[in-house]
Amino acid sequence: MNNNKVAVIAKKEFFDSIKSKTFLTIFGIFLLLMLVSSVMGINNYNKQLDQYQKSQVENQNPDKNSVFTDFPEPKLTAVVFQEMVTSIGVIGAILAIILGYNTVSGEKERGNLKLILSYPLYREDVVNGKLFGKIGVLILTLAITSILSIACALVMGVNLTGSDLTAIALFMVISTLYLITFLGISIFFSTISKSGTSSILNSFMFWILSTMVITSFSGVVADAMVPTDDTAFYGGKISSTNSVSIVVSDNGETNLSEDGGESTFEKYQKKWKIQNTIESLISPTQNYEQVASAILGNDFVNSLTESDSSHNEIDMFETISGKMSNIITMLVWAIISLVGTYMVFMRQDIR
């Protein structure tokens, strides 16, 4: 590898990308969505904080008429940044695909690939340069987004603690890795496709399959493996045959029960696990959402599938360790696609 050549190509790619109209349009939409998410999140956080503070006051002066007096303390990152997880999951992936789809196919279409490769550089220098340049753009995108979100929070009077900033930093790292995964996938399709059109179609096909189709597929598989009576769970038979009760225990745990209801709940837990496992194996987006939510203190999957979800204080190291399988599965796609890119590009006959 020739580092100077890689740097030259990376620099050009970086500036080309940030000047590209398509990128700027998607980036604009992304930024707007993120800002809206931030503002909405901060408003939500402030409301939840108010309710929490009220409940604290009420707890000191217990009111006999009040049923739910124990509001949990809202976690800033969980409320403010959770909306962003979905935005990054969808628009971020699109942004990464748009950035990468023309990486190699575009050079082929413009006839520049033959020219570049006739210069004294190695083929991997071309891929590395382009990859690093585009990773730079993704980092810049997320950096701008997080700075603006933090600025929004500060302007709207929210106090950020050290652990909040750590969570945000980690969230951005995971988001960058997620976007790199989709960048790698689109660069791979760009390498194997003859035109930018087929490259972008293949990339979006992968994205649709891995985010939307897989959700339906995993649901069907889970249904087949663990048949459940949905009408019973959602209350359809309550009035006639079953009774459902929600029991809130002293320590805050919630149990659903009916006639034999505990077993139905267990079935749903099992079904959830199957569905989640299938999605996690295939979908980078699913893995990203799980890791990001856990980092932000909003681990929905764990709270549903694990009995002990009562602890409020989240140890970041523990969270990351717990989600290591998701991180690895997400990165496997990036690794497979980049290894595939190198293998195909190194052996590709240029005619």
Next chain:
Amino acid sequence: MEKVLEIHNITKKYGDLTAVDDVSLDIYEGDLVGLLGHNGAGKTTLFVMLAGLTMQTSGNIKVCGKNIEKNMMDLKKNISFLPDNTLYYENLTAKQNLEYFSELADADKSKVPELLEIVGMSKWADKKVGEFSKGMIQRIGFAQALVKDPKVIFLDEPTSGLDPRARIEMNLLLKKLNEKGIAIVMSSHVLSEIKGICSKIAIMKQGKLVAYNTLENLCKQEKSNSILLETKDIERTASILKTIKNISFFQQDNVFKIISETDIREYLLSILNESHVPVLTLDYEKEDLYDIFEKYYQVA
């Protein structure tokens, strides 16, 4: 003169297809070689191998005496390639494009204005390449080919798609570069262009190099089977020719074009003298590049 490129028995196969078949040729400093051949004859594949983009299946290539396989990176500095239909980076200016290629070639970026001057593009240095005509893009291509200070340049159909005026300008530019001692190998489908500027002609057919020499030597090698006879007595000449077996002839004014598989010039001269027909000229019809090219493509 120094040998800048030696090609020894190179073959390139893509699966079952042999794109280049056992080609050998030497190119010297200051050569301007025109590479001819129908589409699919293997010209581009040959260029692609010579530019180091793909490896030959067998055979070897030496640039300035060094084997290309062992010294690829060094040798790429001595070779420039101008592929056909290259559009460059349309969002960059002419100057920025050349600066980028200079950086990739480890060349001095400060040479870029001089290169733009050589190709007559100084006025458009700060214009984006996306706004350029095909002719202007080709000029940028030539400038790009010069950023490395190469010993040999390969041009794949450099004048394709250009209007006549742009073609003439390109050819003048090629001549100018060649006069500096740079060896140039160019492919083209325009025979008059190759004839006009190239010192040597190479003809490829179905992956093989079927001819490689100067135009003069090729004409000598490939004797015509047409004899041109100019006489003062048209009627008697025609009646004499009708008596000769295994020939055919056509007449235009006082010139007869005689097609014969054997050299009948002496015989013809003797019987015309016997019949007292005044002969003004008698010789083989001069071959031109078009005839030579067609002849190679007719011989299956």
